[in-house]
Amino acid sequence: MTGPRVAIVGAGIIGLAIGWRLRQRGVSDLALLDSGEPGAWHVAAGMLAPGGESAFEQPALVRLLDEANERWPAFAAELGVDVGYDATGTLGLAMTADDLAEAARVWTRQKLPLLRPSELREREPALSPRVRAGVHAPTERQVDPRKVVAALRDRLADRIVAKRVEDLSEVDADVVVVAAGCGTAELTGLPVRPVKGQLVRLRGEPGLLRHVLDATVDGRHVYLVPRADGEIVVGATQEERTDHAITAGGVHELLHAALDVVPGLAELELVETTVGHRPGTPDNAPLLGPLDGDRRVVVAAGHHRNGVLLAPITADLIAALVADGHADPLLAQFAPGRLERTPPGKSRLGESESESKRESKRENERESESQNERESESQNERENERENEREKRPGRF
Numbered sequence: 001m002t003g004p005r006v007a008i009v010g011a012g013i014i015g016l017a018i019g020w021r022l023r024q025r026g027v028s029d030l031a032l033l034d035s036g037e038p039g040a041w042h043v044a045a046g047m048l049a050p051g052g053e054s055a056f057e058q059p060a061l062v063r064l065l066d067e068a069n070e071r072w073p074a075f076a077a078e079l080g081v082d083v084g085y086d087a088t089g090t091l092g093l094a095m096t097a098d099d100l101a102e103a104a105r106v107w108t109r110q111k112l113p114l115l116r117p118s119e120l121r122e123r124e125p126a127l128s129p130r131v132r133a134g135v136h137a138p139t140e141r142q143v144d145p146r147k148v149v150a151a152l153r154d155r156l157a158d159r160i161v162a163k164r165v166e167d168l169s170e171v172d173a174d175v176v177v178v179a180a181g182c183g184t185a186e187l188t189g190l191p192v193r194p195v196k197g198q199l200v201r202l203r204g205e206p207g208l209l210r211h212v213l214d215a216t217v218d219g220r221h222v223y224l225v226p227r228a229d230g231e232i233v234v235g236a237t238q239e240e241r242t243d244h245a246i247t248a249g250g251v252h253e254l255l256h257a258a259l260d261v262v263p264g265l266a267e268l269e270l271v272e273t274t275v276g277h278r279p280g281t282p283d284n285a286p287l288l289g290p291l292d293g294d295r296r297v298v299v300a301a302g303h304h305r306n307g308v309l310l311a312p313i314t315a316d317l318i319a320a321l322v323a324d325g326h327a328d329p330l331l332a333q334f335a336p337g338r339l340e341r342t343p344p345g346k347s348r349l350g351e352s353e354s355e356s357k358r359e360s361k362r363e364n365e366r367e368s369e370s371q372n373e374r375e376s377e378s379q380n381e382r383e384n385e386r387e388n389e390r391e392k393r394p395g396r397f
């Protein structure tokens, strides 16, 4: 036996990637304990997009995301099987003048030159004539998270144990790595909150799209991730809710925006509607490193919208820490101790479970009211727009 006895709680994309790297570093006494509840990885689109707006004000997070992106080609190649890694890049798109003004803030910071509609359609002939402008982001790529997890599970099959951990004290190991996604809050008291995302999968002949499309459509955000086998992932809603309902409004919103960008999607088969929860943190940055007050416990959680992108770098950093005691300076910015904890087992804000549920219900009701308002506003806007179009093009209908 070599190295410490390590148990990883959670065999989602983060726990598995860490397990794989630990095994490569010679840690032989290794167990991954997983409750079997569906992880966010099963829902994730797999965009490897370090340029998102949420990180702009956090240089350390920008650096982590960029380094993660750089590590993906080698990580995918090392897995040795097809995990859908595709480097064609992403087209950022805007449909209206307002959409362009909003998207241009991000593109300018990314230093991406603006492309005309004709240039965009040269790259993607299926785009709607309504697309007003866009950019090509060559370093924003994609991978298929389901294939990545399958490949990692294959490598660690003899180490995965079906077990839900209720309390970290019940885990017998020298080091316990908590990589339980949204389940991390209950085990550690760290403020990891579930951020609901609904997503749909379409299927048609391969080749309708080549790039990932990331579009702002009448103020709404939608992305399309085309796979080589003809699947197109359309995502995703972002809701501060804990339920698992797939709603008519959510699916409508996604399909409406997606068909506005690529009208030809209307012919595709709708093969899956799905929902998951991103493990969000108050500052949108992950929690990486020892848990204050318990030297035995190392946290690797709270990856929010970027857990797929961040899997290779998280695995490298945490494996080096656990196997060799090497704390990379990058870790300092993401120490779990920067955020306040509540006693493990309690709900996220430290209230009683029932108060938390009541608050969550109130939140859902408030969100649902404002969603109805948004929907009726945008329906009016769409009506006006259709009216204008009819006026502009008499005889079309």
Ligand SMILES: Cc1cc2nc3c(=O)[nH]c(=O)nc-3n(C[C@H](O)[C@H](O)[C@H](O)COP(=O)(O)OP(=O)(O)OC[C@H]3O[C@@H](n4cnc5c(N)ncnc54)[C@H](O)[C@@H]3O)c2cc1C
Pocket: 009, 010, 011, 012, 013, 014, 015, 033, 034, 035, 036, 037, 038, 039, 040, 041, 042, 043, 044, 045, 046, 047, 048, 049, 163, 164, 165, 166, 179, 180, 181, 182, 183, 184, 187, 196, 197, 198, 199, 235, 236, 237, 275, 276, 277, 278, 279, 300, 301, 302, 303, 304, 305, 306, 307, 308, 309, 310
């Ligand atoms: C709609 C949607 C779209 C997304 N798109 C992208 C994207 O395009 N790009 C990207 O980079 N990221 C994306 N993400 C985010 C990404 O999916 C997550 O950040 C990532 O999956 C987090 O990985 P994880 O392993 O920490 O958690 P998970 O993938 O959630 O896995 C956690 C695992 O821990 C297990 N577990 C939980 N509690 C316990 C317990 N007490 N005991 C034992 N096991 C336990 C669960 O069963 C699960 O297997 C998306 C997420 C959603 C919801």
